Amino acid sequence: MQYYDLCIVGGGSIGGIIAYYSFRGGITSIPVYYRSIESIEAIMKNGGLTIKYGDKEYLLPIIPVHHSKPIGKCRFVINTVKAYHVKDTINLMHKITDEDSLILMLQNGFGSLELVEEKMLNRYVAGGVVFIGAERINRYYILHHGGRTIIAGRRKGFTAKLLELMNILNRGGCDFRVTSNIDLYRWIKLGVNAVINPLTAITRSKNKIVLTQYGRILAEKIIDELIIAAEKYGFKLDKKKLLTTIFRGAKNTSENYSSMAQDIMNNKPTEIDYINGFIAKHVGEKSVNEVITLIVHLIEESYMKNH
Secondary structure, eight states, rough: OOOEEEEOOOHHHHHHHHHHHHHHTTTTOOOESOOOOOHHHHHHHTOOOOOOTTTEEEEOOOOOEEESSSEEEEEEEEEOOOOOHHHHHHHHHHHHTTTOEEEOOOOOOSSSSHHHHHHTTTTTEEEEEEEEEEEEEETEEEEEEEEEEEEOSSSSOOTTTTHHHHHHHHHOOOOOEOOOOOHHHHHHHHHHHOOOOOOOOHOOOOOOGGGGGHHHHHHHHHHHHHHHHHTTTTTTOOHHHHHHHHHHHHHHHTTOHHHHHHHHHHOOOOGGTTHHHHHHHHHHTHHHHHHHHHHHHHHHHHHHOOO
């Protein structure tokens, strides 16, 4: 049985950027699991995954693998698939890990980490939030737009394995941090996603749309409800600080299309139910987040009916 130091489940924009940090951090054999055979073929033809980071292009000699044919065990598994695909990756993660492996879940919103914690009780499972702007231009080319921070932690006890992973990714240029209170950061990131993702998706705009007059007004209304939802879980969020974080993030990744905007423009389903939909469940009907969730679903439905 082949053993790998690090594997990535999901070769989208964030998965590709993490492969870049991992390779620069000294991991030379990186299996990246894909759902699409076409993606694997395109990467093999290209000779690897091309990452544009800053003004330079890097060709990463990753090992593209189809999810149905796992090739070995992994010490670290970083799962970057969309929240609605997480359930489909659980069987794969069982196959490519053992009881000493660490799984890091990097999905937007709430629900994915909880599901994997429940289904993989005999594994080290951690959650993380990503403050990185990136865009998958095609099947083998990923463009980094800004940001390099990942904050990670376990909800069920600390493990030094996270520090090992931190050392690898930090060597590669990532600002990887370990926290003892990952749920607090998940709420903060939920605020960032709940504003930037749907506003850019609905308008099909870059992140800088959030910094406009009406973007700021909507951001405040969304965050007012997020704070109410967070309080039900025992978290008291500072509205002013949270909005500052959101607007700073939008400015730092101003030329980036959010993951949800990319989904809409590529006629793919979004993670809206895990983000604004999650907030709406705790605030009630007729909330701003409920309306935003319905609008995004309307856009998704319009594509499905026309194709």
